Amino acid sequence: MAFHHATATADDIEDATVSVPRTYAWVVFALTFGLLISDYMSRQVLNAVFPLLKSEWALSDAQLGSLSGVVALMVGLLTFPLSLAADRWGRAKSLALMAFLWSLATLGCGLAEHYEQMFVARLLVGVGEAAYGSVGIAVVLSVFPKRMRATLTGAFMAGGMFGSVLGMALGGIIAAHLGWRMAFAGMALFGLVLAVLYPLIVRERRIAVPRQSKAEARAMAAEGKSPLATLFASRSVICAYVGSGLQLFVGGAIMAWIPSYLNRYYQMGTDRAGVTAAVLVLIGGTGMILCGMLSDRLCRNSPDRKIALAISFCLSSCLLLSLAFMLPPGPLQLVMIALGMLVATGTTGPAGAMVANLTHYAIHGTAFATLTLANNLLGLAPGPFVTGALADRFGLDTAFQLMPLASLAAAVVFFYAKRHYHSDIERLSPVLAVPVGAHS
The missing domain is CATH 1.20.1250.20 (MFS general substrate transporter like domains)
Structure with missing residues (x-):
């Protein structure tokens, strides 16, 4: 359910969106949606291999729970500040960097030799994924007409659930046949491929949107509204x-x-x-x-x-x-x-x-x-x-x-x-x- 941070993060006061070709808009949606699926696949694959980790490393259930919970903790703590940073630095570049980080961290999970290394790798997964939902939906909404916002937001939320399902299902199947390390490697490879493609196709200048005017903000402050x-x-x-x-x-x-x-x-x-x-x-x-x-x-x-x-x-x-x-x-x-x-x-x-x-x-x-x-x-x-x-x-x-x-x-x-x-x-x-x- 960590997919709730993708809801309504685009600026509601924008009266216009960038005029982009419809085909390009759907390409942006497909790539951003694909990375959202990768986000949740990397997050949820761990749950499918709990029994194997418990057996191999003799972990307690509390330790297993912490490996899952630390990702959500990082997402909760860092969503807001990292979203602000992405708005300043550039959303497309930020999304690609996030994807690289969580994919490399997921690969690190597959290479971990003990609980402590796995915990650090999972923490970095959470850092990489922290602001993806909020920044990703902002990018998607910026290239489509406003009348489609509800549909696109709903689809984006469904992408998080779909990624969770794929992460657990495919992770369990891969782990059963190739081992739990390959389950993490498979999720990492999917994310890395999309992370390479994303900045090559999604250009900042084509997805930038106008912001609220400073004059309007000053007028509201003068009226005593906060x-x-x-x-x-x-x-x-x-x-x-x-x-x-x-x-x-x-x-x-x-x-x-x-x-x-x-x-x-x-x-x-x-x-x-x-x-x-x-x-x-x-x-x-x-x-x-x-x-x-x-x-x-x-x-x-x-x-x-x-x-x-x-x-x-x-x-x-x-x-x-x-x-x-x-x-x-x-x-x-x-x-x-x-x-x-x-x-x-x-x-x-x-x-x-x-x-x-x-x-x-x-x-x-x-x-x-x-x-x-x-x-x-x-x-x-x-x-x-x-x-x-x-x-x-x-x-x-x-x-x-x-x-x-x-x-x-x-x-x-x-x-x-x-x-x-x-x-x-x-x-x-x-x-x-x-x-x-x-x-x-």
């Missing part, structure tokens, strides 16, 4: 950050540990476990899209209903996953896990809508970077580690029974947000006022 202040100006938006992160604790834990769970309790090999886990993750991605569509359809004239739906998604996932992991291994348990995954990611859409509604349009990029930080620091990073630590003490089956309780905490946070949402909107309305033509 867009940046809306980042943490309401209880509701803070709850959106925290609630989203707590709910992704569940998704991050399942994505990291479900291959090992299938290996230990279903006696599946790494190849079959990787494919089965990939299907479950893909169901989670489908749920993200379907729940978002449901939220928009049911809550068109009542935005606060989206918060009620977020609460229902949290409670439903807690109930379904708790029941699932109380069942004995078998087809019924897998069906219940799939149903739980379908709604576990459902809060992504409502949380994003809350952040957009409660922050000024001029700082939506910063607001979604903040949401990314919360998602990683509260969910995607600690989820795998805490679950691994619980597994060391109680067993992975018991850890999975306890893990859904994070959804209850998320539901409580969203409930608090719902109580204050309308008053926060009314209080912030003078600052949130959007000039005519600022949005498409």
Whole structure:
């Protein structure tokens, strides 16, 4: 679920995009999309080879969890500063450099001789991947008409999920036949090829977009409006950050540990476990899209209903996953896990809508970077580690029974947000006022 940092990072106040040939625009999309797939393949291949690393290096589950969580931690900490650096230095060059770094670091994972070397290599994977989602979607949106932004953003998010699925599935298959080192090498090779092609084809001068005028910014300051202040100006938006992160604790834990769970309790090999886990993750991605569509359809004239739906998604996932992991291994348990995954990611859409509604349009990029930080620091990073630590003490089956309780905490946070949402909107309305033509 670390694919949430690709959401709405392009500057919403831009009224024009660069005029580029449609064919070139689609080439830019294909290459940027391909690198996003490489990003998540390099990130998730580790989960497919957990059993092999545990056996070869005698690692604890907490150590395995830290190898997964450190990537999300680096992404959470570095997304915002590295995105700012890319805007200054050049987005196309930055994306290519990022891809080189995470691909070389992934190759380093395959060459690691012990846990400490693997940990450093995984940390560098996280550094390379930290800002790719935010900068990548900005590049894609800059070469297409504004009317296509929703479609392109959705496709970009799906690319992250598709890359996760491929990373686990192909990683498990390669590891089963050629060893876990070749699984990392295969992911690295794919990324390096695209990293070489990208700067040769995607030129900075053809994707640059106009920025907000300084005159407009000075005028807003003179009127006493402070867009940046809306980042943490309401209880509701803070709850959106925290609630989203707590709910992704569940998704991050399942994505990291479900291959090992299938290996230990279903006696599946790494190849079959990787494919089965990939299907479950893909169901989670489908749920993200379907729940978002449901939220928009049911809550068109009542935005606060989206918060009620977020609460229902949290409670439903807690109930379904708790029941699932109380069942004995078998087809019924897998069906219940799939149903739980379908709604576990459902809060992504409502949380994003809350952040957009409660922050000024001029700082939506910063607001979604903040949401990314919360998602990683509260969910995607600690989820795998805490679950691994619980597994060391109680067993992975018991850890999975306890893990859904994070959804209850998320539901409580969203409930608090719902109580204050309308008053926060009314209080912030003078600052949130959007000039005519600022949005498409």
